[in-house]
Amino acid sequence: MxxxxxxxxxxxxxxxxxxxxxxxxxxxxxxxxxxxxxxxxxxxxxxxxxxxxxxxxxxxxxxxxxxxxxxxxxxxxxxxxxxxxxxxxxxxxxxxxxxxxxxxxxxxxxxxxxxxxxxxxxxxxxxxxxxxxxxxxxxxxxxxxxxxxxxxxxxxxxxxxxxxxxxxxxxxxxxxxxxxxxxxxxxxxxxxxxxxxxxxxxxxxxxxxxxxxxxxxxxxxxxxxxxxxxxxxxxxxxxxxxxxNDTVTSTRLEDIRTKDEIEDLAVSIRLMENDIVKYIDNIRTITAEKERIGAELNVATQIQADMLPRIFPAFPDRKEFDIYATMTPAKEVGGDFYDFFLIDHDHLGLVMADVSGKGVPAALFMVIAKTLIKNRAQMGGGPAEILRFVNDQLCEGNEAELFVTVWLAILNVKTGRGLAANAGHEHPAIRRAGGQYELVVYRHSPAVAAMEGMRFREHEFELYPGDSLFVYTDGVPEATNAENELFGTDRMLNALNRDPDADVNTLLRNVRQDLDAFVGSAPQFDDITMLGMHFTGETGESEG
Missing domain, CATH: 3.30.450.20 (PAS domain)
Structure with missing residues (x-):
């Protein structure tokens, strides 16, 4: 009926x-x-x-x-x-x-x-x-x-x-x-x-x-x-x-003999009628699989977000410094990460890193790299020693040939003195008290996991009360607008110096606002990760 x-x-x-x-x-x-x-x-x-x-x-x-x-x-x-x-x-x-x-x-x-x-x-x-x-x-x-x-x-x-x-x-x-x-x-x-x-x-x-x-x-x-x-x-x-009635195939199309595309269309429709039920079943299967993958990616995104410090102020009982960081992945999950942690009462570890590639492979590599860096840093040693250990661990079984650029610093929050190692990462920006943000340009070491047995350089630095530090991944200077223009470090510094006395939360928000205004409607091709720190500890000695 x-x-x-x-x-x-x-x-x-x-x-x-x-x-x-x-x-x-x-x-x-x-x-x-x-x-x-x-x-x-x-x-x-x-x-x-x-x-x-x-x-x-x-x-x-x-x-x-x-x-x-x-x-x-x-x-x-x-x-x-x-x-x-x-x-x-x-x-x-x-x-x-x-x-x-x-x-x-x-x-x-x-x-x-x-x-x-x-x-x-x-x-x-x-x-x-x-x-x-x-x-x-x-x-x-x-x-x-x-x-x-x-x-x-x-x-x-x-x-x-x-x-x-x-x-x-x-x-x-x-x-x-x-x-x-x-x-x-x-x-x-x-x-x-x-x-x-x-x-x-x-x-x-x-x-x-x-x-x-x-x-x-x-x-x-x-x-x-x-x-x-x-x-x-x-x-x-x-x-x-x-x-x-999708179970009955008519013979009417067999009478079409135009010897052109219309006859080809009739033949194709006959084939389609035979395959349509199977096609619908395949669509249902694919849709269910996509929904499952989407749900798993949402879980992966949440897991990745939970691995990064997201509660601010991060150390409400510590008055020597103020720190804030953000990470926006280009896909559901990304390869950028940041980290900060107290190694002991007086030493703060700071990490900014960028895994090669995007998506799930980069996210998995990121989890391993972040865990290795933090665990090894809490065992003691300088940044160069830590990165050497992490490099050897990541090179084992790295058939995908992934690597990670890392900026790692260990800061004495009482004296302001610290050690830093830069493994192929972006140059940090520093602002001395009352001044403007400027890039600190120096020679880098190769990226971590690029080659087994590598040694990494480290150098001393010193922060004075009122100084601020800004580190980031290449997603910031390499953000591209619709005209294929790069945001660049000059625009980044202009954004930082728009209100250099602002707290670190406002500072990162200013950079993101300028970056979004520059990019406009162009799609985001890379993860965007930033970390800012304001130092208020005791004055140490001058940098040697």
Whole structure:
């Protein structure tokens, strides 16, 4: 009864389809043809319009050169400086007027130009008196460039006039006998046929396109109906029947013999119908496995987080120092880790490390490395001795060839004196009391677990009351934004020095805020781990 009801519902849904594949194909043909015709029409319009503008503009320059060849340039300079007429002024004005009439130009005028975007008329074919001024309504930059440097504009300076319609301006400098630009000669040409010509062109292109559209659409529709839409309808009907009864395979698809991709599609659907039940079972199995792995990764993430000191203040009874640290993995679990622990009442161990690789392998290696470092450090010895022991232990059975960069320091919290070893890790940053954070750059030892039997360098350092220390993994300076730019140590130091007197919690938060603002929406590719310590112990002796 339920299967029958489902079949009826499917038939009703099929009847509700009002805009099938055939109509969509026809509509796509029409839209594509219209789009192509529109693009070609617009392209032709702009090319044709540009050609007409160039033609009229070039004609204006021909007229302008004729005028420049017949007028006295020095006289123009005289009129432009004295603003008084003489006997020759009227003759020149009449000549310009005659050229305007003979050439059918709209306006011809000679002006001087001023920086307040005004011009002053020397000659004007429409009868504007000598010395009258007008504002420059458009293209002032081109006009000023030509007036000051004699540069010919690289556009046609087209504008609209209420009297003439569209005009194009040709502009040349008037240069006196000493080589000075004394004025500009303008010839405005009326582009009298541009609108009517362009309208005719567009109308012809539209009619031609509509004719092609009609013929092409009809022919293509019949072709698609016979060789494409019909077979697709049979495929759709077969799929609908299989959806109603996924245990029966129809033979309808075997009748499709188009010898093309549609026949391949029919064959593929037949194979799909045979495999679909198995496929669904596989999907269920994979989904269950992914959920199990996801749950285990969540547990692993929690275990890893629990292994790192996360309760702050870490040593509320100790007043000699304040410490804070954070770790943000790039994946569910990561390979970075930090640690700090009291070896005895007076000695504090500080660790910052970065395991090669990401994900579960790096996290497992991280657990082993962290445990070895802390356990060996609590047995006593200097950082170099501790790292040598850890290196030999990690090299045993390290077939994955993982390694870990480590910065390890042991600090006497009473005197401020300490020993540090750097096995391929980032340079720490230190701030002396009242100063700025700076990188402490020195020669490193190789990474831990890179080679069995290695010895590591260690060096002495000393912190004074008020000094602060900042250590981190390469996820901080190598954080990358969407433009593939690195955050870098300079930006890191700027973030630290934005408020160098801040407590270590605020200090790390400032760095993270600047880093997040820099990275933006770009994905995090590496673990980001930071540790800050502020020293308030007794003053020790100077570093040797």
């Amino acid at each position: 339920k299967r029958r009801t489902s079949a009826v519902n499917n038939e009703e849904k099929s009847e509700e389809i009002r805009f099938g594949v055939g109509k969509k194909i026809l509509l796509s043909i029409v839209l594509m043809t219209v789009l192509i015709c529109a693009v070609s029409t617009l392209s032709g319009y702009f090319q044709y319009s540009n050609t007409i503008r160039k033609l009229y503009n070039d004609n204006g320059y021909v007229i302008a050169n004729i005028i420049l060849d017949h007028i006295d340039h020095d006289k123009v300079g005289q009129y432009a400086s004295t603003w008084t007429e003489d006997e020759e002024y009227a003759e020149t004005a009449e000549y310009i007027k005659n050229v305007e009439v003979a050439s059918e130009a709209a306006y011809i005028y000679i002006v001087t130009v001023y920086e307040d975007q005004t011009v002053r008329y020397v000659f004007d074919s429409s009868g504007v008196p000598l010395g009258d001024t007008d504002p420059v309504s458009s293209y002032f930059d081109e006009v000023w460039e030509c007036y000051t440097k004699g540069t010919k504009p690289d556009n046609y300076m087209v504008r609209h006039s209420p009297r003439y319609g569209y005009l194009t301006s040709s502009m040349l400098p008037v240069i006196d006998s000493e080589g000075n630009i004394v004025a500009l000669l303008f010839v405005d040409v009326w582009m009298k046929v541009i609108l009517s010509t362009l309208r005719g062109y567009i109308l012809k292109m539209i009619l031609f396109s509509l004719g092609i559209l009609a013929v092409f659409s009809v022919i293509y529709w019949f072709f698609m109906r016979r060789y494409f839409i019909g077979p697709l309808m049979r495929i759709r009907k077969n799929v609908s029947e299989f959806a109603r």
